[in-house]
Amino acid sequence: MKQPRDLWRSVILGAFLIFMIVPVVATLIFSVSTRWDRSLWPEGYTLKWWIDVTSRPLFMLTLRNSFIASFATMLCLLVLVTPTAYWMKLKVERAKPIVELITSFSFGVPGVVLALALIRFYSNIPLPIVNHPAILVAACMVLSLPFMYRPILNALEAMDFRVLTEAAQSLGANGWSILTEVIIPNIMSGIISGCLLVFSTVFAEYTLTNLLVGTRFKTFPIYLVEWTRQDGRMASALAVISFVVAWITSLLIIWVTSKTGREAPHIAGR
Amino acid sequence: MAASASAVRPARKPFGAWTAWLGLTPFFLFGLAFEFLPLLMVVQSSLTSKGSPTLEFYRQAMDPLFLRSFGNSIKLSATTATLGVVFGTLVAYAIITTRNGFVQNALTALSDVTTNFGGAPLAFAFIVILGSTGVITLILKQVGINLYPNFRIYSISGLTIAYLYFQLPLMILLIIPSLHGLKREWREAALNLGASTFRYWLEIALPILFPALMSGFLLLFANSFGAYATAWTLTGSDVDLITIRIAALIRGEVQLAPELADALSMMSLLIMAACVGGYLWLSNLSRRARQ
Numbered sequence: 001m002k003q004p005r006d007l008w009r010s011v012i013l014g015a016f017l018i019f020m021i022v023p024v025v026a027t028l029i030f031s032v033s034t035r036w037d038r039s040l041w042p043e044g045y046t047l048k049w050w051i052d053v054t055s056r057p058l059f060m061l062t063l064r065n066s067f068i069a070s071f072a073t074m075l076c077l078l079v080l081v082t083p084t085a086y087w088m089k090l091k092v093e094r095a096k097p098i099v100e101l102i103t104s105f106s107f108g109v110p111g112v113v114l115a116l117a118l119i120r121f122y123s124n125i126p127l128p129i130v131n132h133p134a135i136l137v138a139a140c141m142v143l144s145l146p147f148m149y150r151p152i153l154n155a156l157e158a159m160d161f162r163v164l165t166e167a168a169q170s171l172g173a174n175g176w177s178i179l180t181e182v183i184i185p186n187i188m189s190g191i192i193s194g195c196l197l198v199f200s201t202v203f204a205e206y207t208l209t210n211l212l213v214g215t216r217f218k219t220f221p222i223y224l225v226e227w228t229r230q231d232g233r234m235a236s237a238l239a240v241i242s243f244v245v246a247w248i249t250s251l252l253i254i255w256v257t258s259k260t261g262r263e264a265p266h267i268a269g270r
Numbered sequence: 271m272a273a274s275a276s277a278v279r280p281a282r283k284p285f286g287a288w289t290a291w292l293g294l295t296p297f298f299l300f301g302l303a304f305e306f307l308p309l310l311m312v313v314q315s316s317l318t319s320k321g322s323p324t325l326e327f328y329r330q331a332m333d334p335l336f337l338r339s340f341g342n343s344i345k346l347s348a349t350t351a352t353l354g355v356v357f358g359t360l361v362a363y364a365i366i367t368t369r370n371g372f373v374q375n376a377l378t379a380l381s382d383v384t385t386n387f388g389g390a391p392l393a394f395a396f397i398v399i400l401g402s403t404g405v406i407t408l409i410l411k412q413v414g415i416n417l418y419p420n421f422r423i424y425s426i427s428g429l430t431i432a433y434l435y436f437q438l439p440l441m442i443l444l445i446i447p448s449l450h451g452l453k454r455e456w457r458e459a460a461l462n463l464g465a466s467t468f469r470y471w472l473e474i475a476l477p478i479l480f481p482a483l484m485s486g487f488l489l490l491f492a493n494s495f496g497a498y499a500t501a502w503t504l505t506g507s508d509v510d511l512i513t514i515r516i517a518a519l520i521r522g523e524v525q526l527a528p529e530l531a532d533a534l535s536m537m538s539l540l541i542m543a544a545c546v547g548g549y550l551w552l553s554n555l556s557r558r559a560r561q
Contacts, residue, residue, distance in 0.1 A: 026404075026405050027394065040405075084293075109496075110495070111499075112513045112520065112535070142304050142305055206502075206503075254382055
């Protein structure tokens, strides 16, 4: 009885593993092959494409731009979300539905619609942020807001923030030092996993970048897509880099959250 | 001292409540400036022409050309959501019933990581394996199966396979908590009463799982409906999806018709928001059922 049932399970899990691993491994092998389009195995191996694509000035520039966009989004969200979540839990729990409507906006709105709305609105307003990286950061904040908010709220709910606040106040601390010296150290795990989630979302972001700033602020995914149209071997090296960045941040998130409990699955940016 | 101590208690006095709301002003301003005002402007502009209300742009959006794009998007989303729900649940069930703890943790972690994948790199990976000279294409040719020209990775069926790469892990992560909620005793009780494994699944397990499966379907549907980067990298403008059309209108590739883009955007927003709303409602339901 046991043998066929376990066989069934191994087949399912094996097929799943193959489906998830093969595209990534094949892309890696493709990036170090001289040619791999006529034979079952690569005709030879080389690092030529890696050296070629990474030595171009655009490579460093787009990588730098992606890091700038990711860190700017991360910092702005941190400053916006942490005090808001704390204040809401402490003083106005009734505001929660409205706060969550704002945080989960990007779940219900397609990326192209968000881009269109921002372009239409800000081209009518005398504020020079259309086509400027600032509007990209604002859009990325909307996109990744839930990924910062959720872990911070979970961490807040897991600690006794009310008692700690009262204790700090009775010792004479003011609101600002309570937040920075008492609350934030206690929700650090939530803040770190929020930051990592935001980073991986924005680093891989393509839709908003392409439509909002286009060629004026080229990010890494834009560079990758340009190469997919020109030379697949260069594109494969860039794709491998994206996979590695995504794997590292995801594994860090798993490592951080394994100490604090699971987060909701994370979806965005496709 | 007394004043500051009273400030930490939940504010009950109307004056206290009013000032407490003020603390959320920066956040609400952000929401207004980058979410609701821009969206309202799209709504308004899709409904007005030269200052008077009109449904003209929605009439234009109902053109067979655009209805076909909506149809393609809906078909692609329904297909990948259905396949994602069926195979995701199957894999999730295999994961949670395996006795090997390492396999269990490793595959859950794999789902965690890969559900974040998507967009350009993923699309390109599928070109590498399933493009006209891709490795799987070559292997299949070797054993006498010619994928091309009947199948193309740069088509809707190619997109279906690529989307499954992020839909499957998402479903696995969504359904695992509900599968854990199926109690072993229910199954034993059913089998003791003479039911077959098949009848147990059909009459007990699946009805219990139904809200979770349905909410998973809706989230996967929305996840695929709003997707753009993967499709655009893989197929350019070849595949006629509604997000590709809206993006083309934004870039002014086809014609400069902002109000038409507004109307199309509102229609896709309604479809997607309905799915997400349904998902939230149903997942609340199944979370309460588990507790």
